[in-house]
Amino acid sequence: MKHFTLPYEGGLIEKGLPSGILHSYEKIHTEIFPEAADAAAAIADLIVEAVRQAPEGRLFKLGLTTGRTPEPLYNELVRRYEAGEVSFKGTEIISIDEYYPSSRRDRQSRNNLLHEALLDKIDVLPENVHIPDGTVPQEGVSAYCAGFDRIARGMDLLVIGVGEQGQIGFNESGSTEKSRTRTVRLSYKSRKRQSKNFNGDLTATPEAAITIGIGTMLSARKIILMAWGENKAEAVKAIAENGEDITCPASLLQQHDDITFFVDETSGSLLTRVTAPWLVGPCDWTPKFIRKAVVWLCQTVGKPILKLTEKDYLDNSLGELLEKFGPFDKINIDVFNDLQHTITGWPGGKPNADDSTRPVSASPFPKTVLIFSPHPDDDVISMGGTFIRLVGQGHNVHVAYETSGNVAVHDDVVLQHMDAAYQLGFADKFDEVKALIDSKVPGEPEPRALLNIKGAIRRSEARGAVRSFGLDDRHNAHFLNLPFYESGGIKKLPRTQTDIDIIKALMNEIQPHMIFMAGDLADPHGTHRICTEAALEALEQLREENVGWAKDVHVWLYRGAWMEWELGRVDMAVPLSPGELIKKRHAIFRHLSQKDIVPFPGDDPREFWQRAEERTQNTAKLYDELGMAEYQAIEVFLKLY
Numbered sequence: 214m215k216h217f218t219l220p221y222e223g224g225l226i227e228k229g230l231p232s233g234i235l236h237s238y239e240k241i242h243t244e245i246f247p248e249a250a251d252a253a254a255a256i257a258d259l260i261v262e263a264v265r266q267a268p269e270g271r272l273f274k275l276g277l278t279t280g281r282t283p284e285p286l287y288n289e290l291v292r293r294y295e296a297g298e299v300s301f302k303g304t305e306i307i308s309i310d311e312y313y314p315s316s317r318r319d320r321q322s323r324n325n326l327l328h329e330a331l332l333d334k335i336d337v338l339p340e341n342v343h344i345p346d347g348t349v350p351q352e353g354v355s356a357y358c359a360g361f362d363r364i365a366r367g368m369d370l371l372v373i374g375v376g377e378q379g380q381i382g383f384n385e386s387g388s389t390e391k392s393r394t395r396t397v398r399l400s401y402k403s404r405k406r407q408s409k410n411f412n413g414d415l416t417a418t419p420e421a422a423i424t425i426g427i428g429t430m431l432s433a434r435k436i437i438l439m440a441w442g443e444n445k446a447e448a449v450k451a452i453a454e455n456g457e458d459i460t461c462p463a464s465l466l467q468q469h470d471d472i473t474f475f476v477d478e479t480s481g482s483l484l485t486r487v488t489a490p491w492l493v494g495p496c497d498w499t500p501k502f503i504r505k506a507v508v509w510l511c512q513t514v515g516k517p518i519l520k521l522t523e524k525d526y527l528d529n530s531l532g533e534l535l536e537k538f539g540p541f542d543k544i545n546i547d548v549f550n551d552l553q554h555t556i557t558g559w560p561g562g563k564p565n566a567d568d569s570t571r572p573v574s575a576s577p578f579p580k581t582v583l584i585f586s587p588h589p590d591d592d593v594i595s596m597g598g599t600f601i602r603l604v605g606q607g608h609n610v611h612v613a614y615e616t617s618g619n620v621a622v623h624d625d626v627v628l629q630h631m632d633a634a635y636q637l638g639f640a641d642k643f644d645e646v647k648a649l650i651d652s653k654v655p656g657e658p659e660p661r662a663l664l665n666i667k668g669a670i671r672r673s674e675a676r677g678a679v680r681s682f683g684l685d686d687r688h689n690a691h692f693l694n695l696p697f698y699e700s701g702g703i704k705k706l707p708r709t710q711t712d713i714d715i716i717k718a719l720m721n722e723i724q725p726h727m728i729f730m731a732g733d734l735a736d737p738h739g740t741h742r743i744c745t746e747a748a749l750e751a752l753e754q755l756r757e758e759n760v761g762w763a764k765d766v767h768v769w770l771y772r773g774a775w776m777e778w779e780l781g782r783v784d785m786a787v788p789l790s791p792g793e794l795i796k797k798r799h800a801i802f803r804h805l806s807q808k809d810i811v812p813f814p815g816d817d818p819r820e821f822w823q824r825a826e827e828r829t830q831n832t833a834k835l836y837d838e839l840g841m842a843e844y845q846a847i848e849v850f851l852k853l854y
Contacts, residue, residue, distance in 0.1 A: 216248050216250070216746060217742065217745050217746045217749055218247060218248070218478065219478075219732070219782075219851070220851075220853065222499055222501040222502055222505070222781065222782060223496065223497045223498060223499035223501065223502025223503075223505075224487070224490050224496060224497060224502060225486050225487075225490035225493055225494055225495075225496055225497075226494065226495045226496060226497055227494075230493075230494050230495075234493065234494055235486065235493065235494070237493060238454050238484070238485040238486065238492075238493065239453045239454055239474075239484070240453060240454060240455075240456075240467045241438070241452060241453045241466065241467055241472055241473070241474045242472070242473050242474065243449070243453045243473075243474040243475075243476060243481065243484065244473060244474070244475050244476070245476055245477070245478060245481040245484070245487075246475065246476070246477055246478070247477065247478055248477055248478075249285045249441035249442075249477045250285050250289075251477070252285075252439065252441070252475040252476065252477055253285035253286040253288070253289045254289055255475065256286050256289075256372065256437055256439065256475055257286060257289040257290055257293060259370075259437065260275070260290065260370065260372065261290075261293055261298060261299045263275075263369065263370055263435075264299055264300075264301065264303070264304055265299065267303060267304075267369070272303060272304060272305040272341060273303060273304045273305065273369050273370075274305045274307060274367065274368040274369045274370075275304050275305065275306055275307065275368065275369065275370050275371075275372070276307045276308075276309060276365065276368040276370065276371035276372065276373070276425075276430075276433060277306060277307070277308055277309070277327065277331070277372055277373075278308070278309055278310075278372065278373045278374050278382065279308065279310075279323045279326045279327050279330070280326075280374055281374075282374025282375075282439050282440065282441060283330070283372070283374055283439065284330065285441075286372070286439070287330045287331040290331060290335065291331065291334045291335060294334070294335045294336065295334075300336055301335045301336055301337040302336050302337070302338060304337055304341065305341045305342075305343070306332065306337055306341060306342045306343065307343045307364065307365050307368060307425075308323060308324070308327050308342075308343065308344040308345065309365075309371075309373060309381075309382040309424060309425045309430075310323055310345060310382040310383050310422055310423060310424040310425065311323045311324060311344060311345035311346070311347045311422065311423050312347055312419040312421075312422050313345075313347045313354070313396055313419060313421045313422050313423050314347050314348060314419070314421075315347035315348075315419060316347060316348050319656070320655075320656035320657065321410045321411060321655065321656045322347060323344065323345075324344045324347070327344065343361070343364050343365070345358075345361055345394075345423040345424075345425075346423075347423065354396055354423070355395075355396075358393075358394045358395050358396065358423060359393075359394070361394045361423075361425070362393045362394035362425065362426070362429055365394060365425045365429050366429055366432045367432050367433070367434070368432070368433040368434065369433070369434050369435065370433065370434065370435045370436075370437070371430055371433035371435070371436045371437070372436075372437045372439070373430070373436070373437070373438060373439070374438070374439045374440065375438055375439070375440050375445065375448055375449075375452060375463045376406075376445075376448065377406075377444055377445060377447075377448055378448060378460075378461065379448045379451055379452055379460075379461030379462055379463040379464060380403075380462060380463070381427070381430065381438075381462055381463045381466070382424040382425060382430075383397050383399065383403075383422040383423075383424035384397075384424055384426060384427050384462045385397070385400060385403060385462060386459065386460045386461075386462065387459055387460070388426070388427055388459065388462045388465075389427065389428075389459060389465070390427050390428055390431060390457075390465045390468060391426075391427075391428045392426030392427050392428050392429075393425070393426040393428050393429055394423070394424070394425045394426055394429055395423070395424070395426060396421055396422070396423050397421065397422055397423075397424055398420065398421050399418075399419065399420055399421060399422055404418045404419075404420065407419075409703050410656065410703065411655045411656060414655055417655040427462060427465050427466070430466065431465075431466065431468060431469055433469075434471065435471045435472070436466060436469050436471065436472040436473075437472075437473055437474075437475060438452070438463065438466070438472065438473070438474040438475065439474075439475050439476075440474070440475075440476050440477075440480040441476070441477045441479070441480050442477070442479055442480055442739075443479040443480065443482065443733075443776060445476075445480040446479065446480050446481070446482050446483045447483060448461065448463070449474070449476050449480050449481055449483065449484065450483040450484060451464060452464050452466075452467075452474065453474050453484060454484065454485060488509070489509055489530075491506060491530050491531055491533065491534065492530050495533060496533065496534075498533075498534060498537055498538065500551065501781055501782060502781070503534065503538065503544065503547075503548060504548050504551055504552060504780070504781045505779065505780075505781025505782075506531060506534055506781075507521070507544065507545070507548040508548075508552075508779075508780045508781055508835075508839065509781075510525060510526065510529055510531060511838070511839055512838075513529055514529070517838065517839050517840030518545050518548055518549045518552070518839050518840050519545050519546070519549055519840050520840075521541065521545050522541065523535065523540070523541040525541075526541050526544075549839075549840060552780065552783075552836075552839065552841065553841060554570045554571070554572070555572060555783050555784060555785055555786045555849075556786045556788060556836070556841065556842075556847075557571055557572055557573065557785060557786070557787065558602070558787070558788060559571070559573065559602075559606065560573060560599045560602055560603055560785065560787045560850075561573060561578070561579065561580045561582060561603050561606055561608045561727065562574050562575045562576070562578060562580065563575055564576075564578040572784055572785040572852070573727070573767075573785065577726060579606075579607045579608045579609055580608050580609070580725075580726040580727055581608070581609045581611070581723060581724060581725045581726050581727075582603055582608050582609065582610045582611065582725055582726065582727045582728075582729070583611050583612075583613060583719075583720065583723050583725035583727070583728045583729070584596070584600060584610065584611070584612045584613070584728075584729045585612075585613050585615060585728065585729065585730045585731065585744065585745075585748050586612055586613065586614050586615065586675075586731075587615050587616060587731050587740045587741045587743075587744040587745075588614070588615075588616060588618040588621065588671075588740065589614045589616075589617075589618045589671040589672065589674060589675035589692075589804070590618070590671075590674070590675065590678070590801065590804040590807055590821065591731055591741070591773065592612050592614075592675075592678075592679075593678050593679075593797060593800040593801050593803075593804075594773070594801055594821050594822075594824075594825045595731065595733075595771045595772060595773055595825070595848075596729060596771040596848050596850075597796075597797035597800050597801065597825070598787065598789035598793045598794065598796075598797045598829070598846065598848050599729075599771075599787045599848050599850075600612070600679075600682070601682045601793055601796055601797060601800075602787060602793070604682055604683050604684050605682070605683070609689075610684060610689060611689045611690075611691060611723050611725070612675075612679060612684070612689065612690055612691070613691045613693055613716075613719055614672075614675055614690070614691065614692050614693065615693050615695050615698075615716075615740075615744040615747075615748075616693075616694065616695055616698035616740060616744065617664075617667075617668035617671060617672075617692070617694050617698060617699070618667075618668070618671040619659075619664045619665075619667035619668040619671065619699075620659065620664070620667070620701070620702065620703065621671075621806075621807065622667035622670055622671060622806045623806065624650045624653075626670065626805075626806045627646060627650065627663070627666055627667060627670065628643065628646065628647060628650070630666070630670055631643045631646045631647075631666075646663070646666065649662055649663045650663065656702075657701075657702075658700060658701025658702050659701045659702070660701075661701070664699075664701055667806075668694070670806055671804075671806060672692055674803050674804045674805060674806060674807075675690060675692075675803075675804070676690055677803040678800040678801070678803035678804060679800070681796070681799055681800050681803060682796055682800060691719055693715050693716065693719065695712045695715060695716075695744070695747065696709070696711055696712060696715075697709065697712050697743060697747075698740065705740070705743065708743050708746070708747055712747045713747050713750050713751045713754065714751075716747055716748050716751035717751040717754060717755055720751060720752065720755060720763070721755070721760065724762040725762075725766055726765070726766060726767070727766065727767050727769065728748075728752070728766055728767070728768045728769070729768075729769045729770075729771055729850070730744075730745050730748055730749070730768060730769070730770055730771070730853075731744065731745050731770070731771060731772075731773065732745065732770030732771060732772055732778075732851060732853075733772050733773035733776070741773060745770075749768075749853075752766070752768070767852065767854065768852070768853040768854055769784075769785065769850040769851070769852055769853070770850060770851045770852075770853055771848070771850055772828075772849075776828075777828050777829075777831070777832055777849065778849050778850070778851055780832075780835060780836075780839075780849075782851050783849045783850070783851065784850060784851055784852035785849065785850040785852065786832070786836065786847050786848070786849045786850075787847065787848045787849075787850075788833070788842075788844040788845070788846070788847050789829065789844070789845055789846040789847065789848065790845060791845045794826065794829070794845055794846050797825070798822045798826065801821055801822040801825065802822065804821070807821060808820060808821075826846065829846035829847055829848055830845070830846045832846070832847045832848075832849055833845060833846050833847040
């Protein structure tokens, strides 16, 4: 299966650049890879070589972590073991943390997860595996931790993922470089984050954990850090480039003499050599990259584009840009016009208009438009204003909800719907459904009958949302229920050709001129990425099959509720009036199950409509500050092809 990456838009020319210059802004040496799988392969190379070269006569001490981050690494290590490339018989495995209390029998325990992901699939000897024991009685746990710390100290290699706030293991904000193996109380925020492993049930989520400390980690001979996905980008920046800070525990590992940070392109997207590479070395100045640099300069000096001076460019390391594309006033005008031409009130193209500088062609009109929505609310949250505009301007708009979104419905919402049905005299199923809910086992898939009810709730909400702005919800709303999503839990099934075939069938039925997809890469294992990769692969297969319409379709990418495209990448910006913003908000409100008690909301306490409005209003403010017209809000899109 192919992985989705964003188009190349220019950047730092790394070839031939001395390592000291390339990594000059980093306090921890950081390697950026296109994908998590590429980084995992490079880490596996290091582990395999270290295990092979380990001195005879003693065990090689390897520290490992659990969770989603190391999954691609463990898959790669298992593959290499099965291929006969490495043996772990001479290796001692030390796991860094465990819930407390918990036992190996608990599906969500770190012990169980590490065995399922790696230990049960390689030849490491059971006596050489050390995982914190979550069953130790409370009165003896301090002494146990001290003994475990003696085992863990002096690891030959420690490989560990980092959390969104720079956590390592269960060392969270406030942990110091002197901390050792100990029990820790999990904060509410941490338990909320961990609750996704317990079907979103906070009451079933442990309140404490055993973790090796930062001081113990610093005793390792070599450390490898890992982070994947856009949601880790701020943490990667803080850990690799900012100073040591106990509110970002992994940053304390800057003290180590032999440490390397492995990241993918999305998690490394905020590093200086990515955000402002002209500060580091020579660059490949593509048109969009020039725009990126000028927007950065405007934000740095606090000026609109047309007020930038030659001194502004020279004082901020953009002399190379002036030398190649100057003078400065020409660059200003070119970028101003380029950015202004992204703005359009006709996202489907304006009929009978000169489209030479418009992002979308005037013909054909009306167009057939297909919007892919990973969950049943991403369409209105991410591009609701544009959706409304496309319908209002007479285009044949279809929306495809790729997954059921069933696991994101709280049990209380289900009971409320059952009670409403009873009150209306349709059926008395309340007690029956309550029994289904009570039968749930934390960590186990939810009962299929319960998931079916939750899926129906989300379908009805999606239909209500699109009806609110005039779309025919019976013929133009499609519910694909892709099989990969239907695991009954947070961890999804593998994406297969079956998922792709479902998408291909819909595409062939509709034959769109424009397709909108989620370009949100915040989670490399998440639903948005999987859905987008499946849709792109479906389109690619149709093109390879020489399906006529597929060769001419244009694909546009929108973002999710949390992040927006940087203006250097934007190809189309659709302004929203105050009235359209309210209409979008009301469409989001139709998704009642997601409004107040979302099971997996993350760390952002705002509701989806608040996140969406703030995001689009901030984009409008950025355009205004750069010298463009002032709008209430703007939704922006990247054109993939």
